[in-house]
Amino acid sequence: MSELKKEDLLKAYRIMKEIREFEERLHVEFATGKIPGFVHLYAGEEAVATGVCMHLTDQDRISSTHRGHGHCIAKGVDIIGMMAEIYGKKTGTCCGKGGSMHIADLEKGMLGANGIVGAGPPLVCGAALASKFKGTDGVGVAFFGDGASNQGTVLESMNLANVWNLPVIFLAENNGYAESTGVKYNVPTPNIADRAAGFGMPGVTVDGNDFFAVYEAAGVAIRRAREGGGPTLLECKTNRFFGHFEGDAMTYKAPGEVKRQREENDCLKIFSAKVISAGLVTAAELEAIDKEVAALINEAVAKAVAAPKPTEADLLTDVYVSY
Amino acid sequence: MSRKISYKDAINEALSQEMERDKSVIVMGLDNAGGRGTEGEKDAWGGVLGVTKGLYGKYGDRVMDTPISEAAYIGSAVGAAACGMRPVVEMMFVDFLGVCFDQMMNQAAKFRYMFGGKSVTPVVMRTMYGGGFRAAAQHSQVLYSILAHIPGLKVVVPSTPYDAKGLLIECIRDNDPVIFLEHKALYGMKGEVPEESYTIPFGQANIVREGKDLTIVALGRMVHMASQAAASLAKTGVEVEVIDPRTISPIDWATILKSVEKTGKLVVVDEANPRCSMATDISAKVVQEAFKALTAPIKMVTAPHTPPPFSDVLEDLYIPNAAKIEAAVRSIL
Numbered sequence: 001m002s003e004l005k006k007e008d009l010l011k012a013y014r015i016m017k018e019i020r021e022f023e024e025r026l027h028v029e030f031a032t033g034k035i036p037g038f039v040h041l042y043a044g045e046e047a048v049a050t051g052v053c054m055h056l057t058d059q060d061r062i063s064s065t066h067r068g069h070g071h072c073i074a075k076g077v078d079i080i081g082m083m084a085e086i087y088g089k090k091t092g093t094c095c096g097k098g099g100s101m102h103i104a105d106l107e108k109g110m111l112g113a114n115g116i117v118g119a120g121p122p123l124v125c126g127a128a129l130a131s132k133f134k135g136t137d138g139v140g141v142a143f144f145g146d147g148a149s150n151q152g153t154v155l156e157s158m159n160l161a162n163v164w165n166l167p168v169i170f171l172a173e174n175n176g177y178a179e180s181t182g183v184k185y186n187v188p189t190p191n192i193a194d195r196a197a198g199f200g201m202p203g204v205t206v207d208g209n210d211f212f213a214v215y216e217a218a219g220v221a222i223r224r225a226r227e228g229g230g231p232t233l234l235e236c237k238t239n240r241f242f243g244h245f246e247g248d249a250m251t252y253k254a255p256g257e258v259k260r261q262r263e264e265n266d267c268l269k270i271f272s273a274k275v276i277s278a279g280l281v282t283a284a285e286l287e288a289i290d291k292e293v294a295a296l297i298n299e300a301v302a303k304a305v306a307a308p309k310p311t312e313a314d315l316l317t318d319v320y321v322s323y
Numbered sequence: 324m325s326r327k328i329s330y331k332d333a334i335n336e337a338l339s340q341e342m343e344r345d346k347s348v349i350v351m352g353l354d355n356a357g358g359r360g361t362e363g364e365k366d367a368w369g370g371v372l373g374v375t376k377g378l379y380g381k382y383g384d385r386v387m388d389t390p391i392s393e394a395a396y397i398g399s400a401v402g403a404a405a406c407g408m409r410p411v412v413e414m415m416f417v418d419f420l421g422v423c424f425d426q427m428m429n430q431a432a433k434f435r436y437m438f439g440g441k442s443v444t445p446v447v448m449r450t451m452y453g454g455g456f457r458a459a460a461q462h463s464q465v466l467y468s469i470l471a472h473i474p475g476l477k478v479v480v481p482s483t484p485y486d487a488k489g490l491l492i493e494c495i496r497d498n499d500p501v502i503f504l505e506h507k508a509l510y511g512m513k514g515e516v517p518e519e520s521y522t523i524p525f526g527q528a529n530i531v532r533e534g535k536d537l538t539i540v541a542l543g544r545m546v547h548m549a550s551q552a553a554a555s556l557a558k559t560g561v562e563v564e565v566i567d568p569r570t571i572s573p574i575d576w577a578t579i580l581k582s583v584e585k586t587g588k589l590v591v592v593d594e595a596n597p598r599c600s601m602a603t604d605i606s607a608k609v610v611q612e613a614f615k616a617l618t619a620p621i622k623m624v625t626a627p628h629t630p631p632p633f634s635d636v637l638e639d640l641y642i643p644n645a646a647k648i649e650a651a652v653r654s655i656l
Contacts, residue, residue: 061406095439102437111405112438116429122398123430129399130406133349133385140402153425156395163390318440319474321498323526323573 004215009275012054012211014289016046016268018079019070021297023242026069026086029301030246036088039100042070044209044241047267048173049074051214051236052141055222059138061109061127063120065173066101067240068113071143075110077103083300089307096310097318109138118151120144121170125157128166128225139167139225147178149192158199158233167225169218170233173208175240180252196233208236209267212274239265325517331374331510333484334449337491338375338411340520342382345409348495350378351387351396352413352449359388371415372451372510393423397448401431401500404446409495417452417466417504431500432475447494448502453544453594454631454642455508463631463638465543465595468604470502471572477501477525478572482546484514486569489523496522506544526573530582534562537652538582540605541567541592545643549592552648563652571601579605580613587618590651592643597625619655624648 004012023043030039042049045067053062053074064071072082077093085092086100093103104112111127114120124140131138148154149172161168172192176183189195196203204221206213214236221232239261243250250258275281328336342348356379357368369376379386389396393414400412414423427448434442454463471478477499481487487505494501531546532553541549546567553563564582568574583589589609593602602623609621624643632638 061402063402093439094437094441097439098437102433104434104438104442106405106438106442111402112434114430116425119398119425119430122395122426123402123405125395126399126402126404126408126410127406130403130408133347133403133408153394153398156390156392157398159390160392160395160399164387318436320435320477321443323477323499 006280008054009281010285010289012050013271013275013281013286014293015050015074016211016271017289017293018296019043019046019049019073020268021293022069022073022079022083025297025301027242027246034305035086037099039086039246040067040244041242041246042067044239044261044266045173045175046070047211047214047271048171048208048236048238049143051211052169052171052218054215055219056109056139056141058107058109059131059136060141061111061124061138062141062143063111063124064113064143065120065145065148066113066115066117067145068101068103072103072105072110072113076108077105077110079296080300080303083304084307087304087307088309089304090310090314091303091307095314097314118144118148118153121154121157124168125161125164125166128161128168129164131167137226139169139222141169141171143171143173145178146172146174146176146183146187146192149195150186158201158231161231162200165228165230167228168231169221169225170231172233172235174235174237177240177244179244191235193233193235199233201231201233203233203235205235205237208238209265209270211267211271238267325515327513328484328516329510330484330487330505330512330514331372333488333516334374334491334505335376335378336516337488337495339378339381341492341495342378342385344520347407348409348411349385349387349403350375350411350413351389351400353389353391353415355379355413356386356388370413372507374505374510375413393419394426397423398426398430400446400448401426401444404431404444404500405434405442409445411447411449411495414448414450416462417450418461418464420466420469427476427500427502428473432473435499436475443498444500445498446500448500450502450504451507452504453506453508454638457633457635457638459633460630465626467502467504467571468595468600471601471604475500476572477570479503479525479570480543481505481569482509482543482567484512484516486523486529488516489521490569492520493522493525497525504543508544523569525570526575527569528575528578529567529569530578531565531567532563534564534586536562536586537588537590537656538564538566538579538586539590539592539648539652540579541565542571542601543594545592545594548643548645549648551645552652555645555649556652561652561656576608576612580609583609583613584616587616588655589617590622590624590648590655592624592648594626594643596628597623598628600625622651622655624651
């Protein structure tokens with residue numbers, strides 16, 4: 001906590017709050033039927049994306065998942081554009097052609113949310129390889145879930161990253177559920193990070209609901225990568241407040257499970273309590289951010305609703321650069 | 324200046340000249356140098372059939388050997404391409420498509436569209452295909468039609484050393500993902516190739532032989548089988564036009580349609596299996612666009628709807644040849 005300046009603490013809180021408000025609002029708006037397709041919400045996991053991306057600049061690249069809104073916001077993708085994208089509008093980040101599962105902004109180093117579980121780590125290995133060849137000190141972070149931890153692409157990429165000594169962080173977001181299946185069923189070791197030993201890299205498990213634990217562990221891994229020390233597997237254990245997708249009744253969760261998590265293990269509440277009790281930030285300062293974020297999300301929804309949809313001409317463009 | 328070199332050497336020369344010209348061009352694949360982690364030569368193989376031989380010596384770490392993890396290393400080529408590199412990644416045999424298809428089909432092919440036109444992914448994937456080596460069902464397939472089916476991918480099928488060099492250089496300079504398919508039975512074939520660098524545009528068919536009586540469209544190694552059949556037919560006064568599309572996505576429909584308008588007859592020769600193939604695709608296009616010009620049914624000469632067999636007797640029956648093409652032509656004259 002001590003190494004973070006006040007402005008950094010306020011920034012971290014703002015990003016986590018933006019993600020939370022974005023997702024809580026989508027939960028409400030999705031139920032109205034105005035949002036097309038599938039939406040997978042990140043609420044509950046904000047400390048992970050934020051604690052990692054606070055260390056990154058635009059020349060660092062990340063890959064994301066189907067549950068990608070939080071990674072996008074933490075990496076600096078424009079929230080107004082994201083909301084319009086999720087509504088399928090022409091003003092969206094991807095002009096309405098990608099949607100929730102494909103938001104990308106390469107200029108921000110965001111290589112895309114991804115509809116294919118486990119597809120990101122190979123791409124991040126490539127991004128990190130490009131950084132090496134270009135002579136930048138850029139790193140790559142591949143976010144993936146406990147479900148994806150069993151995909152061959154993820155395991156192959158861990159091996160490849162070490163063979164090529166790539167500046168990559170494999171960031172396992174363990175929210176306890178691969179869709180509706182519990183991690184205890186799918187992962188035979190106590191921690192996903194235990195697998196790191198098999199690939200000759202450090203494996204670290206932290207409480208993903210504690211922003212400071214994530215921030216510190218990510219800092220160590222990212223510094224190591226930047227300095228040429230190679231990849232790390234960092235596992236953050238966290239909560240998923242909503243279902244796998246919007247509309248999921250979550251009957252596989254225990255009665256009261258989410259309520260208890262929201263009361264006792266909410267990363268935003270934990271963060272606020274820590275910084276206020278340490279006298280680093282006041283409650284009033286956080287409340288001021290809350291108001292600004294609420295206004296921003298209101299604006300994003302209003303603009304998304306009002307924005308034009310793509311036209312017929314857009315159907316056939318952007319398949320190729322030339323054809 | 325032009326001289327005779329092999330299809331394999333033409334590919335090697337294209338890679339070398341592009342690596343020399345542009346530092347963002349990197350080469351990666353299984354054993355593309357060969358010998359890493361051993362006590363012996365560090366540039367031992369140059370790929371399993373030696374296509375990239377010598378590049379490691381010239382370009383060092385820009386030639387990268389890979390673990391046998393096609394999904395990871397082909398995906399990393401895609402990711403590197405999206406981040407400013409121009410990787411040429413080798414998948415040893417096209418038959419291995421199954422283990423890494425997602426990275427081509429759902430990642431490389433779709434980025435530009437999904438991201439609203441805000442990305443470029445200039446990755447080239449080289450891969451070997453085709454029969455004739457008694458290599459059986461998992462090392463002999465001709466799967467390019469699966470690739471041509473996917474919007475966002477370009478697919479290139481060179482039949483000569485000249486085309487191989489010019490098309491591969493075009494692939495490397497192109498800003499879209501391209502699959503470059505090398506027929507393993509053509510590696511030793513020699514032909515005139517200029518020493519200097521040159522490109523052949525995509526979507527420009529080559530009229531290999533002109534004729535007025537019938538059009539044959541043939542792909543890859545089958546171009547040579549078709550030419551052999553055409554030469555034989557010419558002795559009996561039948562003038563066949565042989566067209567090599569050279570690229571199947573994009574494909575030069577205009578040249579094919581123009582030829583069929585002239586001859587009224589079409590035979591399509593494709594080493595692939597017959598269902599949902601380039602043979603059916605080309606046939607369907609001609610029926611839709613040049614139906615009135617047709618004076619006979621279209622004939623397809625293809626492999627049967629079976630996996631490639633192992634035994635030489637069976638494989639010889641499986642792969643289309645000049646005699647089968649000639650018979651198909653005669654059946655509609």
